[in-house]
Amino acid sequence: MNKDYWNERYAAGQTGWDLGKASPPLEDYIKQLGNKDLKILLPGCGNGYEALLMAELGFTNLTVLDIAPLAVEKLQDRLQSYPSVRILCEDFFEHVDNYDLILEQTFFCALPPSMREQYVQKMAELLVPQGKLVGLLFATEFDKAGPPFGGTTEEYLQLFSPYFTDAILEPCRNSIRPRQGNELFVKWVKKDL
Ligand SMILES: C[S@@+](CC[C@H](N)C(=O)[O-])C[C@H]1O[C@@H](n2cnc3c(N)ncnc32)[C@H](O)[C@@H]1O
Incomplete structure (x- = not known):
């Protein structure tokens, strides 16, 4: 699942994850954020609907990043009215900031x-x-081979606890219909290490 894999998914239109709009639980979270100058990253952002929403709402310091050139080309079109949004075609694991x-x-x-x-x-x-x-994050394991790959609250708590604290993992109230009952809203604060 490298750059070519993801780019081919976009080329073939096999983008079943794409909601065509910002995800409602994230939209609610974004809309209640008071500080529009936070420095924010959206990694693996695909078509970047959350980024567009944030740009429209006046967030000033956004970076969107995806490894698939085709997704990034579309992002550049979609966000062309917002030149302040930094758009990167890059591997998340190589990003430095x-x-x-x-x-x-x-x-x-x-x-x-x-x-x-x-x-x-x-x-x-x-x-x-x-x-x-x-x-x-998804709230269950899936039977079929991923992506998407699921998980459980217990697994996530264990995985994130070495670096993050103050975990909130709660069932989403307003997921899109196919994800209802199967999505966790999560929030972690980076530990002072
Ligand atoms: C399932 S899609 C989700 C896209 C978007 N977040 C959404 O919800 O519509 C996963 C995205 O992660 C990107 N991706 C996968 N591996 C990546 C990596 N190592 N660095 C940056 N982006 C990556 C893919 O190109 C793809 O756009």
Whole structure:
């Protein structure tokens, strides 16, 4: 599941994860954020609907990143009225910077489970002390081979606890219909290590 894999999914239109709009639980979270100058990263952002929403709402310091050139080309079109949004075609694991907040939306579940520890370490590396990782994770394991790859609250707590604290993992009230009852809203604060 490298750059070519994801680019081919976009080329073939096999993008079943794509909601065509910002995910409602994330939209609610974004709309209640008071500080529009937070430095925010949206990794594995695909078509970047959350980024568009945030740009429209006046967030000033956004970076969106995806490994698939085709997704990034579309993002450049979609976000052309917002030149202040930084759009990167890059591997998340090679990205270097620091953020106050990182938003997760079907990126974690797209990675092979063998990369989960690396994901958590990289998230911690990219966040400032007390920075937040917020988003959505699937609430169950799936029978069929992924992606998406699911997981459980217990697994997530164990996985993130070396680097993150103040965990909130709660069932989403307003998931899209196919994900209802199967999605967790999660929020972690990076530990001062
Ligand atoms: C399941 S899609 C989700 C896209 C978007 N977040 C959404 O919800 O519509 C996973 C995305 O992660 C991107 N991706 C996968 N591995 C990546 C990596 N190592 N670095 C950056 N992006 C990656 C893929 O290109 C794809 O756009």
